[in-house]
Amino acid sequence: MKRILIVEDEVAIAELEKDYLELSGFEVEVETDGAAGARRALEEEYNLVILDLMLPGMDGFEICKMVREQKNIPVIMVSAKRDDIDKIRGLGLGADDYLTKPFSPSELVARVKAHLARYERLIGSGVKENEVIEIRGLKIDKTARRVFLNGEEKIFTTKEFDLLTFLAQNPNRVYTKEELFREIWDMESVGDIATVTVHIKKIREKIEYNTSKPQYIETIWGVGYRFKV
Numbered sequence: 001m002k003r004i005l006i007v008e009d010e011v012a013i014a015e016l017e018k019d020y021l022e023l024s025g026f027e028v029e030v031e032t033d034g035a036a037g038a039r040r041a042l043e044e045e046y047n048l049v050i051l052d053l054m055l056p057g058m059d060g061f062e063i064c065k066m067v068r069e070q071k072n073i074p075v076i077m078v079s080a081k082r083d084d085i086d087k088i089r090g091l092g093l094g095a096d097d098y099l100t101k102p103f104s105p106s107e108l109v110a111r112v113k114a115h116l117a118r119y120e121r122l123i124g125s126g127v128k129e130n131e132v133i134e135i136r137g138l139k140i141d142k143t144a145r146r147v148f149l150n151g152e153e154k155i156f157t158t159k160e161f162d163l164l165t166f167l168a169q170n171p172n173r174v175y176t177k178e179e180l181f182r183e184i185w186d187m188e189s190v191g192d193i194a195t196v197t198v199h200i201k202k203i204r205e206k207i208e209y210n211t212s213k214p215q216y217i218e219t220i221w222g223v224g225y226r227f228k229v
Helices: 009-023 035-043 060-070 084-092 104-124 158-169 177-185 194-207
Strands: 001-005 026-033 050-051 075-081 097-100 134-135 138-141 146-149 153-156 216-222 226-227
Touching: 001 009, 001 035, 009 104, 026 035, 035 060, 050 104, 060 075, 060 138, 060 194, 075 104, 097 104, 097 194, 138 158, 146 194, 158 177, 158 194, 158 226, 177 194, 177 226, 194 216
Parallel strands: 001 026, 001 050, 050 075, 075 097
Antiparallel strands: 134 138, 138 146, 146 153, 216 226
């Protein structure tokens, strides 16, 4: 499901936009403060951002500039200001579209769909899409070597990432600690397999809601570990 972030301080407008987009099958989140919206747009994974121009904390122009410097996703700016200079400035900063209030929610939905479709065509025609594993809110981006849990990035060491990815790529299969040590550390364990246990513990602390009742990496007592799907 495509994720959309709306940064809009007028709650009634934001909720109306959110309702129409959700009815069209999108996952939508709303932020009413400019600085907080910028932080979420940069730190979380969204497919498209809808930015109001006038916001508390940080205006839409500055947010658009920051997003465009770090991410290649569609940005739609909306504003009650009808001056061409604002539209020109917004588009010049990298916005993909500019809507002037008031506009119909149906028009917004249509433009969102059009820009997402255009973006996907561009990705498909030239840029190779990242290889991603997604399981129940856990997203492992193998290409970028990044891990997200419900949209929030979790920081992993190299071996933690390799171990999690290996298990996730081979779900429902039980691996002994010796097998995991050979796969990830590329050497025989020589009787020292405690490092596997330590790394599993650290991974669980980052992705499990309850480490005593893990929903992703299950301990098979007397044998090893299994990634559940």
